Amino acid sequence: MAKGTWVVVDQRDGKIRKVTFELLSEAQKYGDEVTAVVIGKGVEGLAPELGKYGADKVLVADDDIFAVYNTGAFVAQMAAMIKEYDPAVILFGHTTMGRDLAARLAQKLGVGMATDCIAAEISPGKGVFTRAIYAGKALAKVQVEGTPILATIRAGVMEVVESNKAGEVVKAAVAATAGDVYQNVKEFIPTISTRPELTEAEVVVSGGRGLKGPEGVKVIEELADLLGAAIGASRASVDSGWLGHEYQVGQTGKVVNPNLYIAAGISGAIQHLAGMSSSKYIAAINTDPEAPIFSVADFGVVGDLFKVIPVVVAELKK
Amino acid sequence: MKIAVCVKQTFDTEAKIVLKDGKISGDGINLIINPYDEVAVEEAIRIKEKQGGEVVVVCAGGDRATEAIRQALAMGADRGVHIKVNDPDVDEYARAVMLAEVLKEQGADLILCGHVAADDGSSQVPTRVAEILGLPHANVVTKLELGDGKAVCTREVDGGMEVMEVALPAVITCQVSLNEPRYPSMKGIMQAKKKPIANVDAVAVESKAKIIELALPAAKQAGKKIEGEPEDTGKQLAEWLLNEVKVEVKQ
Numbered sequence: 406m407a408k409g410t411w412v413v414v415d416q417r418d419g420k421i422r423k424v425t426f427e428l429l430s431e432a433q434k435y436g437d438e439v440t441a442v443v444i445g446k447g448v449e450g451l452a453p454e455l456g457k458y459g460a461d462k463v464l465v466a467d468d469d470i471f472a473v474y475n476t477g478a479f480v481a482q483m484a485a486m487i488k489e490y491d492p493a494v495i496l497f498g499h500t501t502m503g504r505d506l507a508a509r510l511a512q513k514l515g516v517g518m519a520t521d522c523i524a525a526e527i528s529p530g531k532g533v534f535t536r537a538i539y540a541g542k543a544l545a546k547v548q549v550e551g552t553p554i555l556a557t558i559r560a561g562v563m564e565v566v567e568s569n570k571a572g573e574v575v576k577a578a579v580a581a582t583a584g585d586v587y588q589n590v591k592e593f594i595p596t597i598s599t600r601p602e603l604t605e606a607e608v609v610v611s612g613g614r615g616l617k618g619p620e621g622v623k624v625i626e627e628l629a630d631l632l633g634a635a636i637g638a639s640r641a642s643v644d645s646g647w648l649g650h651e652y653q654v655g656q657t658g659k660v661v662n663p664n665l666y667i668a669a670g671i672s673g674a675i676q677h678l679a680g681m682s683s684s685k686y687i688a689a690i691n692t693d694p695e696a697p698i699f700s701v702a703d704f705g706v707v708g709d710l711f712k713v714i715p716v717v718v719a720e721l722k723k
Numbered sequence: 724m725k726i727a728v729c730v731k732q733t734f735d736t737e738a739k740i741v742l743k744d745g746k747i748s749g750d751g752i753n754l755i756i757n758p759y760d761e762v763a764v765e766e767a768i769r770i771k772e773k774q775g776g777e778v779v780v781v782c783a784g785g786d787r788a789t790e791a792i793r794q795a796l797a798m799g800a801d802r803g804v805h806i807k808v809n810d811p812d813v814d815e816y817a818r819a820v821m822l823a824e825v826l827k828e829q830g831a832d833l834i835l836c837g838h839v840a841a842d843d844g845s846s847q848v849p850t851r852v853a854e855i856l857g858l859p860h861a862n863v864v865t866k867l868e869l870g871d872g873k874a875v876c877t878r879e880v881d882g883g884m885e886v887m888e889v890a891l892p893a894v895i896t897c898q899v900s901l902n903e904p905r906y907p908s909m910k911g912i913m914q915a916k917k918k919p920i921a922n923v924d925a926v927a928v929e930s931k932a933k934i935i936e937l938a939l940p941a942a943k944q945a946g947k948k949i950e951g952e953p954e955d956t957g958k959q960l961a962e963w964l965l966n967e968v969k970v971e972v973k974q
Contacts, residue, residue, distance in 0.1 A: 415881070417881070417882065422881065476850075476860070477859075500881045501862065501863060501879060501880045501881050502880070502881060504846045504847075504850075504862075505850060505862050507847075508815075508846065508847040508850035508851055508854075509850050509851070509853070509854050509860070511816070511847070511851065512816070512819060512850070512851035512854035512855060513854055515816075516816070516931060517814055517815070517816050517930070517931025517932035518815065518816075518847060518932060519932055520815075520844075520845045520846060520847055521844055521845070521846070533935065536843075536844075537844075537940075538842065538843050538844060539734065539738075539740050539841075539842055539844075540736075540841070540844065541940060542739070542740040542939075542940075543740045543742070543747060543937060543938070543939055543940070544937070544938045544939070544940055545934050545936070545937050546934065546935050546936040546937075546938075547932050547933065547934055547935070548932070548933050548934075548935045549931065549932045549933075550931075551931070587859035587889060587890070588859060588860075588861065588887050588888070588889055589887065589888040589889070590885060590886070590887050591875075591886040591887065591888055592885065592886040593880070593883055593884075593885050593886075594883050594884045594885070594886075595882055595883040596882060596883045596884075602881070602882065608970065630973065631972055631973055632964075632970055632971075632972065632973070633971065633973050649900070650898070650899055650900040651879070651900075655736075656736040656841050657736055657758050657759075657841060657899060660844075664968070665964075665968050665970060674737065675736075675737055675738075675739060676736040676737055682940075682943055683940070686967070686968045687943075688960060688963070688964070690960070694948070694950065699945060699948050700943075700945045701943045701945065702945065702946060702948070703946035703947070703967075704946055704947050704949075704960060704963045704967075705945075705946070705947065705948035705949070706948075706949055706950075706956045706957070706959075706960050707948065707949070707950040707956075708950070708951075708953055708956050708957075709953065712953035712957075713953045713956055713957045713960065714957070715957070716953050716954055716956075716957025716958060716961070717957045717958075717960050717961045717964070719957075720957065720958050720961030720962070721961050721964065721965070721970075721972045722972070722974070
C-alpha cells in the first residue's frame with residue numbers, strides 16, 4: 406500500500422528554493438514519513454539542509470543527465486522511483502519547474518491533480534486542496550483521490566518550521582536515459598537583481614499609473630531598496646512600458662502574498678486586487694480618495710506619491 | 724506550416740465573481756478568449772503571415788465558446804473546431820484528453836496555447852496534451868523562433884530566462900510578453916462569419932479532480948485612511964511601517 410509523503414526539491418546549482426522548506430514543514434502535519442526527492446547533479450550534499458526542515462529521508466537521483474532541469478529526464482526518473490517506492494502523496498512547489506514537471510508526470514501516471522494550492526488536507530487515499538481561482542476572487546476546494554496524490558503548492562503560504570529530522574540519504578537507481586530528453590537547454594540567463602523575487606518577497610512596493618513615467622519608478626525603487634523589497638507593477642504601468650510584464654501583479658500577472666504590500670499610484674482595478682489582497686499588511690498612496698485600492702488598504706494615504714514617498718524614505722532613514 | 728491553437732473562453736478579468744446556489748454565476752458576465760491564449764492566436768497568425776500555412780483554432784467549451792472561436796477567426800485564423808463541453812467543471816485531465824483527441828486528427832506541425840488560464844490558473848492542460856500526444860513541450864515562452872524543423876524558445880524560468888530548443892511538432896505555451904494581440908478589423912470580422920467551424924462531441928472521459936466546494940474569500944476590511952500635508956501623512960505612514968508592520972530598514 407502506498408505510504409509516505411514526498412516533497413520534490415526545487416533547486417538550481419545546489420541552491421534550494423524556499424518553497425521546498427515550506428512544503429517539508431507542511432508535510433509534517435500529515436503524520437507520515439517525509440521524503441525529500443532531489444534530482445540533480447552533485448546534490449547529495451543537500452541532505453542535511455533538507456533534514457533540518459523535516460526530511461526523514463532524502464531520495465537522491467544524481468546524474469549528469471539531471472545537471473539542468475529538463476522535463477523528459479525528470480519525469481522518467483520520477484515515474485521509475487514512484488513505481489519502486491510507491492509514495493501516497495507528492496508535493497511540488499508551484500514554480501516554473503514544479504508545475505512543468507508535475508503536469509507532465511500527472512498525465513503520464515493518468516492521475517488528477519490540484520495546482521497552485523494554498524491549503525491541503527490529506528487523509529488516506531484522498532487529498533482536499535484549496536485553490537484560489539480567478540486569481541483569488543473565489544476559493545475552490547478540489548478533491549483528488551487515488552495514488553499517488555499530486556499537488557503543487559503556492560510559494561509563501563506555508564510556514565517554515567525547523568524540525569531537525571535525520572535526512573537519511575537513500576540513493577535511487579538512475580532510470581532516465583538520453584532517449585527521454587526532448588528539450589535541449591542552450592542557455593540560462595539569470596536575472597541580475599539585488600532585489601528579491603516578486604513571488605518570494607516579504608515586502609513588495611508596486612507602482613501604477615500614478616508613477617507617470619520612469620521618474621516615478623525611481624521613486625518607488627528608492628523605497629523598495631530601503632525595505633529590501635521587490636518591485637511590482639499594475640497593468641497600467643506595464644502597458645505604459647515603465648516596467649516589464651515580469652513585474653505585473655494581478656490576474657494576468659503574478660499573485661503575491663507578502664507580509665507588506667505598498668501600492669503607490671495604483672487605483673486598484675479588480676484584476677489587480679485579486680493578485681495582492683491576501684497580503685498581510687497593505688499600504689496605499691493615491692491622489693484619488695475614492696480609489697478602490699483604499700477598500701483593501703490597512704493604511705491609506707490620500708496624496709501624491711512623488712511628495713509622500715520621499716517623506717516616508719526620509720523618516721525611515723532616521 | 725499547419726498550426727493548431729488551443730483557446731479557452733474565460734470570464735473578463737475585470738469581472739466580479741458571484742456565487743449562486745454554490746456555483747460561480749455567469750449571469751451578465753462578459754466572456755473573452757483567455758488573454759494568454761489570445762497571445763497564442765496572435766503568434767500563430769504572425770507565423771502564417773510570414774511563412775504561409777493554416778491556423779486551426781480548437782476550443783472546448785459550452786455553446787458560447789463559438790464567440791471565442793469567431794474572434795480568433797476574425798483576428799485571422801482559418802477555421803475552428805468546437806468541442807462541445809457543457810460541464811464547466813471538467814478537470815484538467817479530462818480537458819487534456821478531449822483536446823488531444825481532436826489535435827491528434829489535426830496533425831499540426833505546431834500547437835500553441837496560453838501557459839495558464841486566467842480563470843482556474845491551473846497551468847496543466849497544455850503540458851498534459853503534450854504528454855498524451857508524445858510531443859516535446861516548452862512552457863512560458865516569451866520569444867519563439869522557428870526553423871529547420873525545430874523551435875528555439877526563450878522562456879521564463881525561476882530566477883531568469885532560459886533558451887531551449889525542441890523539435891517540431893511540439894506544444895508551446897505563450898507568456899503575454901510574447902506579442903501584442905491585434906484587434907480584429909471590420910473586414911476580419913466579416914470574413915470570420917464565413918469561415919468554417921466544425922462541431923464535434925467531446926470524447927467520453929471522467930474528471931479525476933472534483934470541485935467539492937466554492938466560496939468567496941473574506942472581504943478585507945478597509946483600515947485607516949488619512950489626508951493632509953505630505954510632511955505629515957508621510958511621517959504617519961513611516962511610523963505605521965515601523966511600529967505596526969515592524970519593517971526592517973536597510974541603510
